[in-house]
Amino acid sequence: MHLSSEQVTDGTLGPRGSLAVGVALFSMFFGAGNLIIAPLLGVQAGPCVVPATLGYLVSGVGLPIATIVAIARAGTADALLDRIGHGFSRVFTILAYLAIGPLLAIPRTASTSFEMVRPLILGAQAGAGSAAAGAAAGAAVALPQLLFSLAFFAAALALALHPARIVRLMGKVTGPLLIGLLVVMVAAQVVAPAGDPLAEAQQAYATAPAVAGFVQGYQTLDLLASLAFGVVITSSVRRLGVTDPGAQARQVARSGVVAGALMALVYCALSYLGARMGTVAPEAANGAEVISLSSTLHFGTAGTALTAAVFLVACFNVCVGLVSSIGEYFSKAFPKVPYRGWAILIACISCVLANAGLTSILAYSVPVLMALYPMGICAMLMGLLPGSEAHAGAWRVAMACVGVVSTAGALRDALVPGLSLPFDALPLADIGLGWVVPGILGLIIGYIIEAARHGREGRGDSRG
Structure with a gap:
């Protein structure tokens, strides 16, 4: 499916174009964090998995897509936030883009991908043992991680330097690939469930499952990512031939509905997967463990490769989307450095932080995100x-x-x-x-x- 300006009719991209842009938007949103929260929710919610999942969908899907629509209606994130004040708009947007970009989210796409791929690369080398053995293992991991990060960011940068191709590639190749891999993973659990839901809900899910699910979706921080992805999606729609601002807003809204529907379906599927792993992994610390164990139980060694592929594709999609959208914003905010320069700078900083110092930066970046997120919700409501x-x-x-x-x-x-x-x-x-x-x-x-x-x-x- 090839999208071009010739396919624009009546100021829209048509059903096929809207679907492709929606799949691309879904791919930009759906990274490692989106993968691992719903399965753990399924495990811990147990018999309360339905209300917990509904609460999660409100904040994990509803808020980000609503923000995309609010930005499309306003024209840009800056135009929306300028209603509060130009100074507030500039500071808020820069802090949000830095936090979800080179200072946190982008480096984490590479480090998380490597953690899932590492067993395939190093095998037993990643094992535990004595302190000396641990130090040796750490040294053995450092070089492969560096090489992996260099290759990961080089590929992401190569695509991000051609932003017009992002929507086409994600809508046609990497987005459908991610969806296909997830279908295989969840279908195995549907056909042959590994276990049963827990008899009793754990933690906050036992008293207020819908509220607990809402808070989990709130922690995906996708609302702030919407500020970035709204820019690149709107720009891509414009490049595809939809030039009228009002038509652009309507087209982005239509594609946002497609992306939201896909996200909701995948979250429900992953929540179901987690619920059926309740008696198998009741003490799971995170959703990655749940997904990995489920794949291994169903597919053996091939399950490890399947899990690694899902995480790699998801993280790569998010990395490309963030490098492109944040680079485009900074090239307009600070035009002395062109888009190409900003994209390269963002990729280089992210590559460095993916290999060194990320743990300490996480300690400060997450509080910054939690300060910005409520203000992002307020801005979204204002825009709607x-x-x-x-x-x-x-x-x-x-x-x-x-x-x-x-x-x-x-x-x-x-x-x-x-x-x-x-x-x-x-x-x-x-x-x-x-x-x-x-x-x-x-x-x-x-x-x-x-x-x-x-x-x-x-x-x-x-x-x-």
């Missing part, structure tokens, strides 16, 4: 609600309230973990949503302030 652009003052108050609460919590977690804060007494704070009530109150107060100001201006005009 009709007429919100006419009430920028009210949304500034709401954003300020959300930002103060989320930033205070993030700074506490980064610098003084365990410190008690007054914000901890807020409703929903115990499940990581303490910013919700302040945000709502801030919006109400902002509207009241706007109404009072307009009332004073109206009285002044009548006296004049």
